[in-house]
Amino acid sequence: MARRWTNRLTENDITPEAAFLNRRQIMAGALGAAGASLMGLPQAAHAEALTPHPWEDITSYNNYYEFGTGKDDPAQNAHQLTTAPWSVTIDGLVERPGQYAFEDILAKMTIEERIYRFRCVEAWSMVVPWNGFELADLLNLAGVTSDAKYVAFETVLRPEEMPGTRTRVLDWPYVEGLRLDEAMHPLTIMATGIYGRDIPNQNGAPLRLVVPWKYGFKSIKSVVRITLTDKEPPTSWNKANAREYGFYSNVNPEVDHRRWSQASERVIGGGLFAKRQPTLMFNGYEDEVASLYKGMDLTRFF
Amino acid sequence: MADPVAPVSFTSLIETANLQLRRVPAWPAYPLAFGYVGWLVWLGATGGLGVEPVVALQRALGEAALYLLIAGLAVTPLRRHAGLNLLKFRRALGLSCFIFVVAHFLAWAVLDLQSLGRVWADIVKRPYITVGMAGFALLIPLALTSNNWSIRHLGARWRQLHRLTYAAALLGAVHYIMLVKGFQMRPLIFLAVILILLLLRLRPGRLAMRFQRG
Numbered sequence: 001m002a003r004r005w006t007n008r009l010t011e012n013d014i015t016p017e018a019a020f021l022n023r024r025q026i027m028a029g030a031l032g033a034a035g036a037s038l039m040g041l042p043q044a045a046h047a048e049a050l051t052p053h054p055w056e057d058i059t060s061y062n063n064y065y066e067f068g069t070g071k072d073d074p075a076q077n078a079h080q081l082t083t084a085p086w087s088v089t090i091d092g093l094v095e096r097p098g099q100y101a102f103e104d105i106l107a108k109m110t111i112e113e114r115i116y117r118f119r120c121v122e123a124w125s126m127v128v129p130w131n132g133f134e135l136a137d138l139l140n141l142a143g144v145t146s147d148a149k150y151v152a153f154e155t156v157l158r159p160e161e162m163p164g165t166r167t168r169v170l171d172w173p174y175v176e177g178l179r180l181d182e183a184m185h186p187l188t189i190m191a192t193g194i195y196g197r198d199i200p201n202q203n204g205a206p207l208r209l210v211v212p213w214k215y216g217f218k219s220i221k222s223v224v225r226i227t228l229t230d231k232e233p234p235t236s237w238n239k240a241n242a243r244e245y246g247f248y249s250n251v252n253p254e255v256d257h258r259r260w261s262q263a264s265e266r267v268i269g270g271g272l273f274a275k276r277q278p279t280l281m282f283n284g285y286e287d288e289v290a291s292l293y294k295g296m297d298l299t300r301f302f
Numbered sequence: 303m304a305d306p307v308a309p310v311s312f313t314s315l316i317e318t319a320n321l322q323l324r325r326v327p328a329w330p331a332y333p334l335a336f337g338y339v340g341w342l343v344w345l346g347a348t349g350g351l352g353v354e355p356v357v358a359l360q361r362a363l364g365e366a367a368l369y370l371l372i373a374g375l376a377v378t379p380l381r382r383h384a385g386l387n388l389l390k391f392r393r394a395l396g397l398s399c400f401i402f403v404v405a406h407f408l409a410w411a412v413l414d415l416q417s418l419g420r421v422w423a424d425i426v427k428r429p430y431i432t433v434g435m436a437g438f439a440l441l442i443p444l445a446l447t448s449n450n451w452s453i454r455h456l457g458a459r460w461r462q463l464h465r466l467t468y469a470a471a472l473l474g475a476v477h478y479i480m481l482v483k484g485f486q487m488r489p490l491i492f493l494a495v496i497l498i499l500l501l502l503r504l505r506p507g508r509l510a511m512r513f514q515r516g
């Protein structure tokens with residue numbers, strides 16, 4: 001399943017959705033659970049019964065407030081963002097701090113396909129076939145020092161290319177954070193593609209975090225800085241409204257948000273009469289990640 | 303009662319408008335309102351509202367309701383300060399607003415939440431829903447008394463009762479402010495417009511108010 005993937009696909013190389021799905025099913029069948037565990041990957045990271053949403057759904061319904069607050073604003077405005085050249089500054093408690101060029105990062109990483117559930121705090125969800133690499137690999141590239149406990153992330157801020165940042169909807173730039181063990185977890189990836197294509201700008205090009213067991217806003221887009229720290233870093237939505245958005249923001253059907261009940265969700269693309277689905281603990285990744293939070297009161301550390 | 307310092311052309315423009323408007327019937331507002339609801343539902347069912355039509359439908363209906371509340375509130379200031387007479391359309395504006403609020407509520411309760419338990423839980427637990435619901439509740443007696451019979455039978459109390467519109471509009475705008483994430487201008491602009499329209503009524507021009515009664 002793991003394969004080298006260069007970020008230079010042309011239109012002609014794009015895997016048609018149907019072919020992609022067929023191939024996935026074949027691979028899932030051939031590898032099965034054994035293949036998954038051979039590679040040390042939690043099983044849920046693999047296809048199971050998840051059917052990815054169509055490209056159209058994934059790339060037209062986005063929350064990316066830097067391009068506007070409407071769900072279709074990012075698809076309309078994000079083309080203004082220049083994503084090449086791109087580099088990520090990795091600093092703080094690391095052995096090799098510095099600016100890492102995107103191509104250099106890609107050259108060292110193994111790109112995999114990960115089909116994950118994606119659950120927004122607004123109680124909608126979709127399934128996305130990401131391409132990307134484990135964040136742990138990137139962090140190891142920079143060498144995490146032993147006193148690091150948290151990872152802070154920052155999104156690019158360019159008001160001239162990002163019309164939404166010209167008003168203070170949030171305190172720009174967008175920042176997010178993870179505990180180090182969350183960041184090192186094999187489910188946590190940096191995504192660079194969807195359906196084998198370059199990730200579109202509205203989905204966070206050229207590289208974004210994906211933490212599938214947390215609400216979508218934790219999966220910060222278009223990352224330009226990653227800082228290892230020993231203190232819990234500030235996060236944008238928590239700064240905007242600490243009562244509603246906690247640092248952890250794990251998907252949890254039992255802990256309600258003040259605006260949305262989190263017990264169930266609307267699956268995107270089901271049309272006007274689609275039934276709500278029950279929301280799963282840790283978005284269905286309970287087996288893989290529950291141990292990270294053992295002994296913690298999840299209603300307090302929400 | 304046009305402003306005496308306004309240029310003559312403006313006054314005559316308003317007079318012409320008033321004359322023309324007399325010939326425009328108010329009743330088409332109702333088929334238009336129902337038609338708009340139906341059209342939105344049709345769009346939603348056929349992919350015209352994007353990949354998440356339920357929320358898009360709720361939003362379009364909520365916005366339509368708020369616009370019409372504002373339009374209804376603008377009738378008196380427009381007449382008092384610009385001389386434009388839209389009184390005969392006010393009932394149609396109000397009732398169309400009510401049609402949209404009911405549809406907005408139904409889209410949320412039936413298409414989105416899909417269960418009475420969830421509806422009730424949200425009404426008591428989510429402040430922005432509670433506020434929206436309060437606005438809706440205030441509009442019910444207004445809709446029920448938006449007919450000639452009620453006006454005749456309630457007399458002075460009819461006008462007192464219909465001042466609930468002010469509260470309903472404020473609740474609608476506050477509901478909108480509460481439901482957006484982060485700091486957003488749009489709902490604040492709606493609230494500002496409503497506040498301005500309400501302030502414009504605070505003039506001691508009691509006579510004009512009397513006049514409205516018929």
Ligand code: HEM
Binds near residue numbers: 357364435441
């Ligand atoms: C006076 C009555 C009401 C008015 C004027 C009103 C107006 C609005 C407006 C303007 C919006 C935002 C549209 C947008 O984002 O563009 C909205 C959203 C919403 N309203 Fe209302 N509303 C009213 C009553 C209600 C009631 C009674 C309910 C349900 C009990 C309700 C539930 C909602 C919900 C759930 C949304 C959010 C949709 C979403 O973005 O997820 N509203 N409403």
